Amino acid sequence: MTYEFSNDSILIYVELDSQGKSIEWKWDAGKGNWINKYSSHRTNCDVYGYCGAFGICDSSIRPICSCLKGFKPRNIEEWSRGNWSRGCFRTTPLQCQRDNKNGSGAGQGDDGFLEMKRMKVPAFPYPSSISNGQCKDQCMNMKNCSCVAYAYDDGIGCMLWSGDLIDVQKFSASGVDLYIRLPSSELDKEKSSKVIVITTVIGGIVVITMSTLFLWCRIAKYKGRNKKRKKIKHQFSSENIGENSIGVKLQQLPLFNFEELAAATDNFHHTKKLGQGGFGPVYKGTLDDGKEIAVKRLSKASGQGLEEFMNEVVVISKLQHRNLVKLLGCFVEGEEKMLVYEYMPNKSLDTFLFG
Structure with missing residues (x-):
């Protein structure tokens, strides 16, 4: 030219x-x-037959060549080295091929078609003037089950293929739907794979949703606990004690939560009990950092309320003496009130005075 x-x-x-x-x-x-x-x-996929017979080329993935569903490479070693020219072969014969070999007639009912969207169709199709709805039936009824694929295009009409499928390419857009003939066993595997993928996706969504809900609850609980602690400290410092140096100390006093005190005392086990006073029982505990503490738990039967509890906190916060135990913090929530002191390993003064 x-x-x-x-x-x-x-x-x-x-x-x-x-x-x-x-x-x-x-x-x-x-x-x-x-x-x-x-x-x-534009890419190697535009080279004719780059992936060999029954191979499919997709420039958007690596490696760009793969076998069609129901096929595997003819030479695994060459294929793994990037030489795809020898293509692929069918792993399971079509049912009609097995029936013809056994002389039992064409059992086409056990074969089906795998739909592949947005495809560049293979080379050398057999054109047909029939409508789209009859294209599948004509492929199924071809003599000696020679038809291995079909496609339909509005401008071309029905296209049928027999023998090797060469120059199959996957497009990111446009293209036509290509239907590959496969035995029912391969189609069942395809359905099972889709079910597994869908189940996995749904399971992942459920796990993520539950994890998000759990995290949201933890954050809400943490924010609520901090809000309650601030409210208690404000109540101690403003309503009952006033804006003085004691109030400032109380605002700086740590507020423990019930879970960490329960964990420190083995859920207030009787073996951790150090003694009993008018206020209530006292338990020995160990915090997560290894620090030993004494937890004085207000007894509901003691008759002491929030006012008495705060008075004890105020009195102890006023007193500073080397022979008095240090108040480390407290816990207030509903009817549950506790004071946390430093632990005295040598027991209390009354032991030495009264034996």
Whole structure:
């Protein structure tokens, strides 16, 4: 083929290589060099039969070549090295092929078709003038079950393929729907894979939802606990004690939560009990950091209320003496009230006075 331009200053030549790749070069007088004006191949998938028979080429994934569903590479070693030219072969014969071999007739009912969307159809189809709805039936009824795939395009009509499927390519957009003939066993595997994927996705959504809900509850509980602690400290410092130095100390006094005090005392086990007073029982405990504490738990039968409890806190916070135990913090929630002191390993004063 030759052609020429009316403008003699335009210099162009076209190069066609052994793989069918066409490149158009144009002379750039300013750069003094030939530039690539057009190339028929954007990716290796545009090379004819790049993935061999029954191979599918997809430039958006790596490796770009894979076997169609129900097929595997003819040579695993060459395939793993990136040489896909020998293509793939069918792993399970079609049911009609097995029936013909056994002389039992065409059992086409056990074969089906796998739909593949947005495809560049294989080379060398057999065109047919029938409508889209009859394309599948014609493929199923072809003699000796020679039809291995079909497709339908509005501009072309029904297309049928027999023998090897060559130059199959996956497009990101456009293309037509290609239907590959497979035995029912392979189609069942495809359905099972879809069920597993759907189940996995649903399970993942459920786990994420439950985890998010659990985390939200923990955050809400933490915020509620901090809000309650601030309220208690404000009550101690403002309503009952006033804005003085004691109130400032109480605002700085740590507030423990019930869970950490229960864990420190083995859920207030009787073996951890140090003694009993008018206020209530006292338990020995160990915090997570290893610090030993004494927890005085207000007895509901003691008759002491919030006022008495706060009075004891105020009195202890006023007193500072090397022979008196230090108040480390407290806990107030509903009817449950506790004071947390430093632990005295040498027992209390009354033991030495009264034996």
